Structure formats: structure tokens, C-alpha cells
Amino acid sequence: MFYALLWEAGNLVDLPDKRIGFYNFCLWNETAGELQCLKYKHLQVIGISLPGMALARVCVYACLVFSMFYPIFVAHVKCAGEREGWKVILIILIIKMTGLSAGLGIFLFQTSQWIQLSDFTEGFLALVGTQALLLLQILTATVYLSWDKHTHMSKPFY
Template identity: 50%
Template sequence: MSWLKMRTRAHLLSWVIFLLAAGSLSLMLYALVWEAGNIINLPNKRIGFYNFCLWNQTAGEVQCLQVQDLRELGVGQVELVMARLCVYTAQVLCLFSPYFILQTQCTNDRKAWEVVLVVLGLSVTLLAGGLSLFLFQTWVWIHLSELSAGFLALAGAQALLVLQLFAAATHLLRLQGAQVKGNPAPEKHAPPFQV
């Protein structure tokens, strides 16, 4: 009976990890594709990973700044490119994360769970690093009350990725604990998923 409980908990934890992966992926797609990476999206100001548009008093309209204008304002171009690269790389890793989780759930292999853990760790680090770098470069023009739903979606995706990382680490520790206690490896209990 205890083996059945352990197996049920392992499957439940795997599905929780998969649902967290689907949630973080959908939040990142919303923020970076649907909202076009805009952190602030107001009629008089639009600041994002690809937009830096401020209200121009003399022209009476929103004016998008070019690279040379951003340099004059003290915004580093290299830092913005690195922020984009980090955030969008995290999105690409999140696209593959559900596939890795389903594959490891079917095989229940410890090494496969280690790969999932590495991918999740990279995603968490890249998203946090890219968002922090972007906010550090543009903090002068950003007020907390102006942050858009795109920013909230990225923050939510970061929280879900951290939860997913802890859940995957817990599952990996359970697999290693089962092997240390002398129980047969969980990989030997379930045959691999075959199509």
C-alpha cells in the first residue's frame, strides 16, 4: 500500500509540475508576444523590450526614441540587448519545458529529472536577470503605478517558474531517497511510455 501511495504522490507531483509549466508558458506568451514585451503601455508612455516611447510636449504626441536618443538619456544599448536576450531565451526554454516534463513523467528516470531541473534553473535565472537588467536601465522613467499587465504576467511567470523548480527538486529528491533506502528504482516499476 505504501508503494502505491508513493507512486500516486509522484504522479500527482509530476502533473502539478506540468500544470505550473503550462501556466508559466502562457503568462510569458501573453507578456512577450501578445503585449509585445511592453512593461508600461499607456496612451502617453510605452516602455518595453522593443519600445521606448515618451510623450513629447512640443510635438504634442508620443515619440519613440531611437538608439542614439537612448544613449543620450543614459540607457545602455548593450544592457537592453542582453535583457531582451535573457527574457526571450527564458521563453524559448519554457516552450520546451512541458515536453521535457511529459517525457520524464513517462520514463520516470532520475537523469531526465536532472535535465528538467537544469532547464528550469536556467529559465528562472534568465527571466529574473533579464527583467532586473531592463528595470535597472529604465527605472528613471518607470513608476510602479504605471506597470502594465505584461509586467504582472512576467512576475507571475517568474513565481510559477520558482514553484516549478522547487517541485521538480522535491520530486528528484524523492527519487534519490527511494534509491538510497534500498527500494528498487522507480524506473523499474513502470515500463517506459510507448507510442
């Protein structure tokens, strides 16, 4: 996620004839013979919703912010060994997964007319990989909570 959103600056398509991302929408201009980045008023003319793109940006980058603080929280919960903390971790993971999915979905919906599947670069693959890893973490936390529940329920009281 850091690679896609910071290193690649949110560009999910970065080709010689087009650069499309959360902050850029540039297409090849035959007349000028160069890549031309469209301004907000031009994006509205071609049917791209500015509030939609802003919402996509907020959803995806909020997931990045959660990711920066997530390891500290996990370390705290792991040291404390609290079951309630693991439930909060699961909720955070679900929020991150939902935000990233919603942001990517809105972005793809808005730009699908100008992007072919073969146009996506490593930034897009990194975000899809992030979704897969988030799904794996959700599964792991769910299994752990289930295991922990059954382990503590089966212990006799003395």
C-alpha cells in the first residue's frame, strides 16, 4: 500500500500515453504531441464526478493512515493478551478492508471508460495485494478469536 500510494503517488495507470491515478488524470494529446493533464472543470465535462473521486481518495488514503498506527496497536494488544483488544483489531481490519475496497471501487467506476485491464501498473497490483493480505489478516484474527473462545470455555474453574 505504501508503494502504491506514496512511491507511485497514487497512479494506478502510468503509461506513455496516459497517467491515471487518485491525483492525476492525464491523456495523450495528439495535437500537442504530449501528455496533457486535465483540470477539474475538464474532468466534469467528460463525466468524472469530483466528489466521487474525492471520496475514493479519502477512503484509500484513510486506510494508509490506519496502517501506520496498526502495528503499534497490535503490539500493545499482543503484550497485554486481551481478548477485547483482538476484537478491536478485527474491527480495524474490517474498516481498512471496507475503505480500500470502496475507494478502489469508486475510482474504477469513475475511470473505467479510459482504463483497460492491461493498463494497470504495479501500483494497482500493490493495492489488490494489500486487499488480499487484509482478507488473510481478517481470517487469521477471526480464527484466533474462535480458538481463544473455545479454549477459555473448556478450562475448568478451581
